[in-house]
């Protein structure tokens with residue numbers, strides 16, 4: 470260990486990003502859109518780069534045009550947001566880190582409920598912020614009494630919730646939302662709506678009316694822009710200003726700003742594909758129900774979470790973790806990448822062809 474490094478870094482591992490995958494793997498492990506941007510939108514972006522983008526100049530560090538366009542998009546869900554309610558990040562990952570910096574470094578802990586998006590805890594650890602994990606019940610809801618005890622007994626600065634949750638795909642329940650709404654003003658409530666376009670549920674109105682709420686969203690999923698790393702936060706101006714204080718000045722390259730603006734201009738056609746994914750989700754879910762070897766949970770997102778059913782366990786003749794690992798590895802060998810996380814399998818919905826191959830590969834695995 471280098472003598473000048475923080476001792477606690479020795480316990481951390483660098484994030485293992487999605488590996489560069491050789492074709493023809495079906496990449497159903499990161500909840501991206503399976504469909505690239507249409508060629509004409511790429512052409513218009515390429516043209517913008519050629520004609521209007523000065524590569525020698527820094528990007529607009531205030532994200533002026535993009536904030537305005539995002540505020541208009543947010544306002545379509547019947548909430549009047551303005552550019553002052555929006556902060557832009559290099560992916561919502563950057564905003565998560567900014568929120569942690571602004572609330573909890575040297576100032577308290579954060580609360581999460583696993584299984585959930587792993588970056589909250591990973592980023593907190595890199596910043597030396599303690600993480601209190603209250604876990605989830607069998608139905609993946611949160612034990613609210615336990616969570617309230619943590620709030621009462623410890624200095625929690627921020628609570629991180631995904632709506633709908635990843636990897637388990639369930640949206641927050643009314644009881645969970647009510648609990649979040651009664652949290653005191655010295656606890657920040659972070660609602661991560663990375664999958665909003667698939668669920669249609671938003672709590673953005675709360676983030677505009679409550680000083681201690683923030684909603685995070687991303688262009689990496691339904692908008693098909695994962696390569697461009699654009700995320701945004703919706704909150705009252707005071708919190709937005711705090712986020713802008715702690716971020717890097719030119720955090721989003723000009724080309725990514727242009728890509729997000731272009732995607733918003735073409736949102737009607739790009740988001741039409743959400744319905745296709747939801748139809749695929751119904752087909753996959755019906756198939757899983759029929760074959761009965763994997764039990765699944767209802768999904769409000771573009772992925773399905775499952776574990777081995779009793780029948781699946783006896784058919785494979787292995788305990789749950791070994792059985793799931795066997796399915797994960799077997800699918801990988803056959804060319805389908807999924808995630809084995811939180812004690813279950815998370816399968817992103819791909820194109821109709823990819824999903825059909827997933828079913829074939831699952832069938833092969835379970836029959837053997």
Ligand SMILES: Cc1ncc(COP(=O)(O)O)c(C=O)c1O
Nearest residue numbers: 560561562586635663687689700
């Ligand atoms: C719940 C959740 N939040 C945030 C992200 C990251 O989004 P971004 O690509 O904008 O950093 C993901 C990505 O998988 C996610 O699942």
